[in-house]
Amino acid sequence: MSRHFYVILNRHAGRGRASKIWDAASPKLKQAGITYQLAETRYPGHATLLAELYAKRVQPDSTDTNIVLVVGGDGTLNQTLNGLKLGTTGDPLPIAYLPAGSGNDFARGAGISRNPDIALQQIISATEPTILDIGHYDETIKHEHRYFVNNVGIGFDAAVVSAANHSSQKGLLNHLHIGSLAYMAQLAGVLTHQDAFPVTLQIDDQREVFNNGFLLTTSNHPYFGGGVRILPIASVTDGKLSVIIVEKMRIPRFIFLFMMMGAGRHLGFKQVHHYQAEKIHLSVSSLEHGQVDGEEMGSRSFDIYLTIDQYPFWFTQA
């Protein structure tokens, strides 16, 4: 059975790293006898439309395996997944993913190498799809729904994403290839300004209320923020979502908590609560920042139903 790749390339991902990764990978695909068609994203969000149109166009063919290869970061992967979901009526088209972003948290969580040569080998050597968990949310106030590969965050992490994106220094720092400094600088600012907020959480049949929420993240795997192991218990193959709530605490204690995350010891703090479930319902009535897979949801109140789903990915485990 021959393989044909539809490549969705975001040359801007990873501050331009994606472009170099693709230029090195394309001859190797040809050498491996894989045919491909290249589509480059032209504007933010374009990957969704490209994937949707491709899914609508492609015909299932028993002699050919059609695979969508994403070359970009978690944002491009998220958009591609959502476009494929919109455009597919029959069997889902498998996604191959060459991580080329800044954070690459999905690759960490799924066992896809962040070394592009190894990741490409994982893709080329695959002979069948690997089914992994993905998340889905339904937000009832603004009537939004979307799939996610990493996480949906409300509060601290989303405020950091928003502040870094709107920072006046971001362009300069990115130009100097030190964009992560933009996040570090914003982290300090958000730590001092983010207020506590009330959260109501329904986990399967269990209901919890927190008046002092600070960080609220529902995740599909352990990593967030570019490699922070916030939910070590989470897995892309357990058929469950994991949720963590960190209550507001004094700044030095919060910094200590972040240091303990490296060793996975933060879950023992009394202000840290975590759960796993197939269905999660979150309500936040105050205006808070939200993010999904690192993309801003805006500042608003939230009433979100989160569920787990599965999707075929094209790679062999490292």
Ligand SMILES: Nc1ncnc2c1ncn2[C@@H]1O[C@H](COP(=O)(O)OP(=O)(O)OP(=O)(O)O)[C@@H](O)[C@H]1O
């Ligand atoms: N031609 C383009 N011009 C500007 N932005 C684009 C273009 N194509 C895609 N984008 C946007 O680039 C953003 C960042 O992409 P992506 O998340 O893939 O990379 P990243 O942020 O470097 O990686 P990660 O999310 O893993 O940290 C996405 O929001 C995407 O919509």
